[in-house]
Amino acid sequence: MVADPATRGQPGHPSVVAAALIDREGRVLIAQRPAGKWQAGRWEFPGGKIEPGEGEEAALCRELDEELGVRVHAARRLGEVNHDYADRQVQLALWLVLRHEGEPRGLEGQGLRWVDFSGLVAADLLEADLPLLPLLRDLLA
Secondary structure, eight states: OOOOTTTTTBTTBOEEEEEEOBOTTSOEEEEEOOTTSTTTTOEEOSEEEOOTTOOHHHHHHHHHHHHHOOEEEEEEEEEEEEEEOSSOEEEEEEEEEEEEESOOOOTTSOOEEEEOHHHHHHSOBOTTTGGGHHHHHTTOO
């Protein structure tokens, strides 16, 4: 489902990129929303808002560098979902990071966890992330 281009990236309708970073053990990285942020304490795929005039891949690279200290060298888009929360609509694009440099660290005070698919299903993920789980099922060993 694609968001209405007239509302994409507008206040209350943010366009967001999220990363699926998978380690050698077949686990995916999730990040916990820090205290003071919307939905604090819940888990999500790392990433963030796309800035005006910025493409998805550029936003992914910038966000992972800022949030995790990771430089992305190759990534491919897995899919997109729109989700309506009570107070906002989010358009979320999930990208699989194929190659990166650096060990992820929570540079913005967020907790990080590597989880297998069952751990991902059991985590208190944001509702917008849930429809993306089928895209990862076969990728997580």
